Ligand SMILES: Nc1ncnc2c1ncn2[C@@H]1O[C@H](COP(=O)(O)OP(=O)(O)O)[C@@H](O)[C@H]1O
């Protein structure tokens with residue numbers, strides 16, 4: 001698979017507070033790639049750095065250190081052409097779609113920005129690819145269901161023919177009944193060769209659509225590899241913990257839930273150190289990154 005995007009030792013530190021400045025390490029040296037026509041999921045609990053990663057790839061935030069390469073080029077040295085190749089879908093279409101505009105105008109906007117022609121045909125085609133017919137052109141977002149609104153947001157992302165879509169929690173604001181349809185749509189786009197970086201905390205969504213999955217915890221990438229093996233035989237103790245909390249399909253599958261883990265201290269080399277039941281003394285000072293079973297895992301157990 002051809003590599004589309006490479007993220008190399010990416011770090012982001014936010015400086016917060018007005019009178020006493022404090023540093024928040026949102027990301028610490030994370031590295032991964034997205035292949036062409038691939039769906040890569042990034043999972044992790046709230047605050048783990050998922051959105052920050054997506055924002056840097058979308059150039060909405062600048063990295064503190066590390067690099068980004070899109071088809072071998074630095075996005076921060078590219079002009080507007082980058083926004084043709086990478087587009088975004090956010091969590092809440094109610095917030096991301098302008099309520100005053102009609103669907104046709106919303107989807108047309110990126111074409112206007114890039115000075116494109118044949119706009120009507122292209123808007124109709126984008127809507128169709130997102131699963132909506134021409135009857136939606138004149139509608140306003142408020143008259144649509146949550147699922148339809150998210151399809152409009154996806155049509156807007158598609159209309160400029162991007163190579164990569166960064167989708168940040170695209171199903172989290174939707175009712176259960178709409179979620180599967182939106183996920184299916186990313187699978188369909190994959191068949192058309194479009195890559196997706198799927199940011200989510202929903203492991204069921206990941207299981208359904210992602211080719212590979214990366215697990216973020218407190219700004220560090222603890223494990224990344226093919227979704228199937230990662231979910232079936234998680235290597236990192238944190239991935240194991242995360243999967244053990246996954247909702248089961250049937251009560252007969254219910255396992256003992258792990259005990260609530262103690263509070264953590266951030267100063268150890270491994271961010272999971274104080275919660276980890278398998279920790280070793282050396283995990284305080286250093287964590288090795290190893291390749292096991294087609295995966296990269298940052299853990300001294302391997
Ligand atoms: N603009 C910002 N200013 C300061 N801190 C931020 C900012 N954006 C994110 N953070 C912090 O960075 C960390 C990661 O946040 P985020 O990437 O939004 O996580 P996630 O999407 O996984 O919930 C959190 O501690 C968050 O509070």
Ligand SMILES: [Mg+2]
Nearest residue numbers: 047050051052
């Ligand atoms: Mg987020």
